[in-house]
Amino acid sequence: MSMIADFYGGKSILITGATGFLGKVLMEKLFRTSPDLRVIYILVRPKAGQTLQQRVFQILNSKLFEKVKEVCPNVHEKIRAISADLNQNDFAISKEDMQELLSYTNIIFHCAATVRFDDHLRHAVQLNVTATQQLLLMASQMPNLEAFIHISTAFSNCNLKHIDEVIYPCPVEPKKIIDSMEWLDDAIIDEITPKLIGDRPNTYTYTKALGEMVVQQESGKLNIAIIRPSIVGATWQEPFPGWVDNINGPTGLIVAAGKGFLRSIRATPMAVADLIPADIVVNLTLAVGWYTAVHRPKSTLIYHCTSGNLNPCNWGKMGIQVLATFEKIPLERAFRRPKAEFTTNNVTTQYWNAVSHRAPAMIYDFYLRLTGRKPRMTKLMNRLLRTLSMLEYFINRSWEWSTYNTEMLMSKLSPEDQRVFNFDVRQLNWLEYIENYVLGVKKYLLKEDMAGIPEAKQHLRRLRNIHYLFNTALFLIAWRLLIARSQVARNVWFFIVSFCYKFLSYFRASSTLKV
Ligand SMILES: CCCCCCCCCCCCCCCCCCCCCCCC(=O)SCCNC(=O)CCNC(=O)[C@H](O)C(C)(C)COP(=O)(O)OP(=O)(O)OC[C@H]1O[C@@H](n2cnc3c(N)ncnc32)[C@H](O)[C@@H]1OP(=O)(O)O
Numbered sequence: 001m002s003m004i005a006d007f008y009g010g011k012s013i014l015i016t017g018a019t020g021f022l023g024k025v026l027m028e029k030l031f032r033t034s035p036d037l038r039v040i041y042i043l044v045r046p047k048a049g050q051t052l053q054q055r056v057f058q059i060l061n062s063k064l065f066e067k068v069k070e071v072c073p074n075v076h077e078k079i080r081a082i083s084a085d086l087n088q089n090d091f092a093i094s095k096e097d098m099q100e101l102l103s104y105t106n107i108i109f110h111c112a113a114t115v116r117f118d119d120h121l122r123h124a125v126q127l128n129v130t131a132t133q134q135l136l137l138m139a140s141q142m143p144n145l146e147a148f149i150h151i152s153t154a155f156s157n158c159n160l161k162h163i164d165e166v167i168y169p170c171p172v173e174p175k176k177i178i179d180s181m182e183w184l185d186d187a188i189i190d191e192i193t194p195k196l197i198g199d200r201p202n203t204y205t206y207t208k209a210l211g212e213m214v215v216q217q218e219s220g221k222l223n224i225a226i227i228r229p230s231i232v233g234a235t236w237q238e239p240f241p242g243w244v245d246n247i248n249g250p251t252g253l254i255v256a257a258g259k260g261f262l263r264s265i266r267a268t269p270m271a272v273a274d275l276i277p278a279d280i281v282v283n284l285t286l287a288v289g290w291y292t293a294v295h296r297p298k299s300t301l302i303y304h305c306t307s308g309n310l311n312p313c314n315w316g317k318m319g320i321q322v323l324a325t326f327e328k329i330p331l332e333r334a335f336r337r338p339k340a341e342f343t344t345n346n347v348t349t350q351y352w353n354a355v356s357h358r359a360p361a362m363i364y365d366f367y368l369r370l371t372g373r374k375p376r377m378t379k380l381m382n383r384l385l386r387t388l389s390m391l392e393y394f395i396n397r398s399w400e401w402s403t404y405n406t407e408m409l410m411s412k413l414s415p416e417d418q419r420v421f422n423f424d425v426r427q428l429n430w431l432e433y434i435e436n437y438v439l440g441v442k443k444y445l446l447k448e449d450m451a452g453i454p455e456a457k458q459h460l461r462r463l464r465n466i467h468y469l470f471n472t473a474l475f476l477i478a479w480r481l482l483i484a485r486s487q488v489a490r491n492v493w494f495f496i497v498s499f500c501y502k503f504l505s506y507f508r509a510s511s512t513l514k515v
């Protein structure tokens with residue numbers, strides 16, 4: 001019997017960010033392991049062209065929830081979508097809904113955030129800091145609340161090399177930042193952003209650090225815990241391997257490599273690729289929810305959900321395995337063959353960007369123009385290069401995260417819970433995981449049919465032939481131009497031609513003699 005699964009039975013659970021990548025995996029696991037839970041409230045904002053109900057329907061009818069429907073056939077009745085926008089005052093929740101949330105909620109999982117690296121500071125503060133503050137205020141009015149679990153990121157302190165499971169203060173108090181965002185105009189915010197974020201690379205990591213400070217400051221009498229996952233990747237085992245449905249983190253680059261857009265990347269092959277599968281994050285989150293509510297630790301505990309110190313993998317190994325998988329299982333309609341290299345300095349990066357990214361895009365756009373179509377590849381390539389420049393910070397450094405609390409929690413679980421809520425990353429086989437990740441990208445994100453693999457391989461063979469033809473033509477043109485301009489080149493050319501001629505004549509003469 002799983003104590004954790006049992007704990008969530010009969011509970012009313014509030015999840016923010018349930019429509020996001022991690023939120024969906026969290027909801028799925030909760031329904032699958034504790035089908036007798038009372039209700040899951042999810043705060044959802046209406047999206048263009050979709051009502052709340054349509055959004056929920058889409059999630060519940062996705063492949064991810066297939067197993068849930070078997071164990072929890074009335075899942076539709078147990079999910080209660082509440083219209084909310086975390087950017088608004090009181091989240092724009094109606095009075096009745098707010099009353100229901102305040103009266104019944106037992107556990108909160110706060111996953112919502114803006115994960116964009118380039119978000120404007122005002123927006124990132126609103127969602128990652130102010131909304132967290134407001135949610136804590138709401139939580140403090142919930143008489144039945146047992147635990148508040150805040151999802152942060154292991155990179156909230158990426159300005160440090162070694163990171164412990166503690167909250168590191170930022171120089172400027174979050175409250176001051178929140179206040180200043182109310183009266184400063186965008187131009188001034190733009191000007192002070194670099195000074196505020198200091199040695200962090202973007203507004204995301206900075207505001208997630210501020211969010212943690214807010215959690216610490218506003219915790220009051222609440223039972224709170226913070227989870228810090230590193231780079232969340234596709235699922236490892238549950239509900240099935242390789243599930244992923246957005247392009248954040250490495251996923252977008254895997255797609256770009258598989259489609260042949262990404263041919264070189266500035267990365268340190270030996271740097272630790274601190275990836276963590278989404279189901280491991282979710283298992284730890286649920287175990288933390290149980291532990292925080294039942295054991296009520298005296299202080300706010302922080303749990304690092306990382307892989308680097310227990311089972312390290314590096315970007316080099318990951319990149320090679322990604323490409324090896326694309327050899328066997330290519331993506332459909334690739335732009336070029338999947339073939340990429342790591343570069344390690346600015347000069348080679350600029351060179352390969354020009355030769356392997358910009359030039360082919362321009363040639364292809366030229367071809368599109370010639371055939372009366374709208375050019376698009378240069379624009380796409382520029383966006384990819386911009387994305388690469390934003391991710392570079394994370395693939396050229398290694399961090400060490402201590403995992404005492406996470407390991408302590410593991411030791412507190414019963415053998416059954418260690419099995420059902422497995423967050424032991426030491427058991428993960430990276431090569432197998434990455435292969436399943438790449439397959440998952442193909443099947444669940446790009447929705448490509450496995451039956452199309454022979455055609456995809458055929459397409460790659462065509463691309464290879466075009467590549468050879470193109471290179472041969474380029475060589476001949478260059479050579480022709482060189483011969484026209486240089487006496488030395490002409491001499492070399494005549495020497496080669498006469499050598500070949502003599503060789504052929506000798507070969508013909510000797511074969512005639514034999515006859
Ligand atoms: C020896 C062999 C070598 C072979 C190598 C080849 C194999 C390659 C795979 C292995 C390398 C993997 C490296 C991975 C590096 C990952 C580092 C991640 C670090 C995360 C640390 C923090 C973790 C967290 O806590 S939060 C979660 C992470 N958050 C994000 O990832 C968000 C990042 N994204 C953004 O901030 C934005 O999307 C931005 C700024 C990058 C782009 O914004 P923009 O306004 O331009 O528009 P969008 O609409 O968002 O997207 C535009 C365009 O870009 C494409 N795109 C977006 N993200 C990615 C991505 N991660 N990778 C690739 N492409 C991406 C998107 O598809 C759009 O394309 P269109 O065609 O124009 O629609």
Ligand SMILES: NC(=O)C1=CN([C@@H]2O[C@H](COP(=O)(O)OP(=O)(O)OC[C@H]3O[C@@H](n4cnc5c(N)ncnc54)[C@H](OP(=O)(O)O)[C@@H]3O)[C@@H](O)[C@H]2O)C=CC1
Nearest residue numbers: 017018019020021022085086087111112113153229231232
């Ligand atoms: N993915 C990763 O690699 C990592 C993620 N994390 C953390 O995990 C958490 C979840 O991340 P992930 O699932 O990847 O992110 P996603 O971007 O996939 O999901 C973000 C969620 O937040 C919701 N949200 C955003 N803005 C609002 C708003 N104004 N009102 C209501 N809801 C809103 C989104 O709703 P909508 O669907 O409407 O957009 C979505 O459900 C975040 O806190 C993130 O910082 C930490 C480490 C790594």
